[in-house]
Amino acid sequence: MIDIPADTAALIFDCDGTLVDTLPLYLKAWQAALQEVGGLDVEAAWFAGRGGYAEQMLLAAVEKSFGVTLDRPAIISATRRRVRETIEGLRCNVPVITVVREWAGRLPLAVASSGSREVVEASLAAIGLLDVFSAIVTIEDVEHPKPAPDIYLLAARKLGVDPRLCVVFEDSHEGLKAARAAGMMAEDVRPCSEFRIAP
Structure with a gap:
């Protein structure tokens, strides 16, 4: 109470x-978008402790961890779309x-x-x-x-x-x-x- x-x-x-x-929905959406747009396979364990990150913060952390430069707008758009598509769950x-x-x-x-x-x-x-x-x-x-x-x-x-x-x-x-x-x-x-x- x-x-x-x-x-x-x-x-x-x-x-x-x-x-x-929404965290399980976001996890799958981020993984799919990073693979689809950025060609990155990011394990679920990497996201642990980053649930409170805003989108740009999360992508900055991905870039730093994996030494890449990402198309952030495209990944964000793909992630949001995938979350909306699974919102019924x-x-x-x-x-x-x-x-x-x-x-x-x-x-x-x-x-x-x-x-x-x-x-x-x-x-x-x-x-x-x-x-x-x-x-x-x-x-x-x-x-x-x-x-x-x-x-x-x-x-x-x-x-x-x-x-x-x-x-x-x-x-x-x-x-x-x-x-x-x-x-x-x-x-x-x-x-x-x-x-x-x-x-």
């Missing part, structure tokens, strides 16, 4: 790995979704994700929650990705609330660091992860 402080003005949720388990993080449903209509809710808008909105639509959030902020909306605080500060601004009165739900080191740098309270959802199909 997650307690929400009494003075909380808004709740802000990461998407991938927090609301929904998406699973929810039930404890976090329960918080969303409990507080919808009682507090302003936002999503602040390092993912692309097309995938984030498709993910939320797939689990029937797209219309629940008053603001959706994605990697296209900010100059600096997590762990910079930009994405969370923009979400608070769009909701019209003081960042210090926001509670953030996150599943990555980068995201938690970003939320705290924004002056927000941060809940690490990893201990309560229970991915399964939402009822």
Whole structure:
């Protein structure tokens, strides 16, 4: 059970790995796109610990690890397309979704994700929650990705609330660091992860 402080003005949720388990979809999509566009075979183990990376951060790490220069736009486009094509298999993080449903209509809710808008909105639509959030902020909306605080500060601004009165739900080191740098309270959802199909 997650307690929400009494003075909380808004709740802000990461998407991938927090609301929904897109990480397995992204893993297969990245592997396929890197093979198809870049001619690279990247083992699943390489991606371990990089689940919170924004697209450009991940590709920079691939280039450094494998000593290559990639066609980043083409790989990103192929990856997003493959994730969208498999979105029907998406699973929810039930404890976090329960918080969303409990507080919808009682507090302003936002999503602040390092993912692309097309995938984030498709993910939320797939689990029937797209219309629940008053603001959706994605990697296209900010100059600096997590762990910079930009994405969370923009979400608070769009909701019209003081960042210090926001509670953030996150599943990555980068995201938690970003939320705290924004002056927000941060809940690490990893201990309560229970991915399964939402009822």
